[in-house]
Amino acid sequence: MLERPQRSWQRLLVDTLLAFFAAALVTAVIYTFALYPRIPNISLLYLLVVLALASTRGLYAAVLTSVLAFLFFDYFLVQPLYSLTVNRFEEWLALFVFLTAAIITGQMTNALRRQADEARRRERETRILYDLVRAANHEEDFQHQLAIVTQAVVQVFAPWGVCDCVLLLPDEQSRLEVLASARTPRERFRLSSDEQATAAWVMANGQAAELHDVPLEGHGPYGRGLRATLQSSLRGWGRRRYARLLPLKTGERVLGVLLLLMEETEWPHLGKARARQPRLNGTSAVLEGPFFSAFLDQAAAIIERARLRREGLQLELLRQTDALRTALLSSVSHDLRTPLASIKAAASSLLQEDIVWDEESRRSFALTIEREADRLNRLVENLLDMSRIEGGALKPEKEWYPLDELIHDVLLQLQPLLQQRQVHVDLEEDLPPVPVDYLQLSQVLTNLIENAVRHTPATSPIEIAARWCNGHVQVSVADRGPGIPPADLERIFDKFYRVRRAGSPGSGSGRAGGTGLGLAVCKGLIEAHGGHIWAENRRGGGAVFHFTLPLSDHESQTAGEQAEAPAAAPGATTPTTLPIQTPASSEEAAESSNLAQVGKREQREEEQPLS
Numbered sequence: 001m002l003e004r005p006q007r008s009w010q011r012l013l014v015d016t017l018l019a020f021f022a023a024a025l026v027t028a029v030i031y032t033f034a035l036y037p038r039i040p041n042i043s044l045l046y047l048l049v050v051l052a053l054a055s056t057r058g059l060y061a062a063v064l065t066s067v068l069a070f071l072f073f074d075y076f077l078v079q080p081l082y083s084l085t086v087n088r089f090e091e092w093l094a095l096f097v098f099l100t101a102a103i104i105t106g107q108m109t110n111a112l113r114r115q116a117d118e119a120r121r122r123e124r125e126t127r128i129l130y131d132l133v134r135a136a137n138h139e140e141d142f143q144h145q146l147a148i149v150t151q152a153v154v155q156v157f158a159p160w161g162v163c164d165c166v167l168l169l170p171d172e173q174s175r176l177e178v179l180a181s182a183r184t185p186r187e188r189f190r191l192s193s194d195e196q197a198t199a200a201w202v203m204a205n206g207q208a209a210e211l212h213d214v215p216l217e218g219h220g221p222y223g224r225g226l227r228a229t230l231q232s233s234l235r236g237w238g239r240r241r242y243a244r245l246l247p248l249k250t251g252e253r254v255l256g257v258l259l260l261l262m263e264e265t266e267w268p269h270l271g272k273a274r275a276r277q278p279r280l281n282g283t284s285a286v287l288e289g290p291f292f293s294a295f296l297d298q299a300a301a302i303i304e305r306a307r308l309r310r311e312g313l314q315l316e317l318l319r320q321t322d323a324l325r326t327a328l329l330s331s332v333s334h335d336l337r338t339p340l341a342s343i344k345a346a347a348s349s350l351l352q353e354d355i356v357w358d359e360e361s362r363r364s365f366a367l368t369i370e371r372e373a374d375r376l377n378r379l380v381e382n383l384l385d386m387s388r389i390e391g392g393a394l395k396p397e398k399e400w401y402p403l404d405e406l407i408h409d410v411l412l413q414l415q416p417l418l419q420q421r422q423v424h425v426d427l428e429e430d431l432p433p434v435p436v437d438y439l440q441l442s443q444v445l446t447n448l449i450e451n452a453v454r455h456t457p458a459t460s461p462i463e464i465a466a467r468w469c470n471g472h473v474q475v476s477v478a479d480r481g482p483g484i485p486p487a488d489l490e491r492i493f494d495k496f497y498r499v500r501r502a503g504s505p506g507s508g509s510g511r512a513g514g515t516g517l518g519l520a521v522c523k524g525l526i527e528a529h530g531g532h533i534w535a536e537n538r539r540g541g542g543a544v545f546h547f548t549l550p551l552s553d554h555e556s557q558t559a560g561e562q563a564e565a566p567a568a569a570p571g572a573t574t575p576t577t578l579p580i581q582t583p584a585s586s587e588e589a590a591e592s593s594n595l596a597q598v599g600k601r602e603q604r605e606e607e608q609p610l611s
């Protein structure tokens with residue numbers, strides 16, 4: 001807080017008394033001990049007093065002390081005593097030399113004092129502004145930053161009559177609203193219609209205005225309104241309160257309005273709210289000076305930074321939305337065209353009348369159509385599931401289901417995709433049923449297996465394992481492909497994110513296959529089940545995807561007892577190797593599994609509309 005200098009009449013009175021008593025005290029000491037004329041230069045004692053007052057009180061006290069010392073020395077110490085007359089000319093000369101030297105010394109000392117005071121004042125102002133900027137920059141919240149500025153205004157300028165500081169900014173409808181207040185909670189602050197009109201005038205014209213006889217409702221301790229405050233102040237030696245509204249500018253643009261609730265002992269002309277010329281008093285000089293303007297500039301800078309940050313966020317949101325739309329169109333259009341092109345080519349071949357296809361060729365075309373239709377169906381399912389996940393409309397309908405049967409159904413459904421691959425299924429013995437949504441968990445396993453097929457050579461095996469551990473079942477899908485770059489492990493489950501390599505199986509372009517939706521859908525579905533999914537690289541090459549499915553407390557306890565039973569040693573498993581083949585019986589089973597899942601999904605989609 002800065003110290004406000006004393007009022008002129010108070011300072012004059014104090015300086016006059018100090019000058020009189022200082023000159024009288026030195027004269028009394030010299031007179032009492034008869035130091036003059038025994039010590040001819042004893043008048044230098046007066047110069048010490050003049051220097052002291054000039055360095056502490058200013059020029060007026062120093063000059064007045066010099067004149068009083070001249071008179072007291074002549075009256076009490078120079079012959080004839082008790083008279084202002086002087087017998088010898090050299091004594092007159094000595095007195096005038098003393099007076100001139102005292103005045104000049106006082107002026108020089110006062111000039112040095114004023115320079116030192118100015119340097120200290122600037123240093124205090126710089127420190128205050130530095131602390132203000134540092135405190136505001138350490139805050140991330142926009143309203144907290146503005147609150148710091150308003151509180152600093154009240155703390156620093158309280159000696160000049162600032163009782164409260166309120167910051168008004170226009171909302172989306174250009175109506176001024178309270179964003180920050182130093183002493184009054186912004187929720188309780190309400191502007192009257194006159195205050196709104198005056199603030200709007202300041203905002204529109206960029207000029208300061210004052211409110212004197214308009215009630216100020218909601219100003220904390222002054223909530224009774226300004227008129228009531230003025231009436232009660234009649235008993236307080238003319239103290240009155242009023243509001244000063246100042247525009248916050250950056251260049252020629254007005255960003256908002258700063259409302260100061262002031263308190264003064266002077267009586268202004270009470271009239272309508274209007275723009276006024278600055279009054280020539282200490283308060284106006286300070287509140288219209290460069291130091292206070294620095295506070296206004298800081299508030300304007302915070303508002304401008306917030307506006308630029310908001311516009312930057314909007315531009316970034318638009319950029320991300322555009323990039324997302326581009327990625328969606330690029331990924332989905334490519335992966336939609338590929339199966340559609342295969343289906344169209346196979347169907348066109350079957351419809352050619354000039355070529356007679358044998359039974360094996362016709363069967364091959366039919367299998368191609370079925371495989372690509374399943375691929376297209378999985379893509380559409382991923383898109384629908386991602387839409388429901390983001391909209392919060394996809395909720396698991398859990399039922400107790402054996403994992404081995406679910407895995408078997410998924411493998412049957414994916415027979416056309418897996419072809420002659422070796423799929424190793426390793427399930428822990430006595431693995432309990434788990435509460436899952438059959439369709440959603442089937443989609444998770446389908447996406448993970450399809451991801452392994454896409455990123456591994458055609459002859460590479462795929463391993464599926466399940467373990468019971470600490471109240472949940474952990475399922476793993478592993479492959480022996482190139483693995484996942486460490487930098488991509490954290491982002492691999494992001495929507496539309498695809499790992500790019502110099503070369504991938506089946507593609508020499510380095511472009512990652514798929515839409516980048518499958519793993520994101522897996523993450524959303526597993527988290528909807530209350531589980532967790534992650535990926536890591538295997539020793540010896542390849543990647544493994546783990547996910548957990550929580551069990552109920554009762555089922556966890558039962559599974560734990562079974563795992564600890566003597567008949568089944570801990571960690572005992574039932575490894576199974578499933579070579580995926582395509583005999584007619586297997587195709588019928590796969591078709592039956594596909595029809596069952598399609599029926600369930602159609603029923604679910606009728607019950608769960610897209611958000």
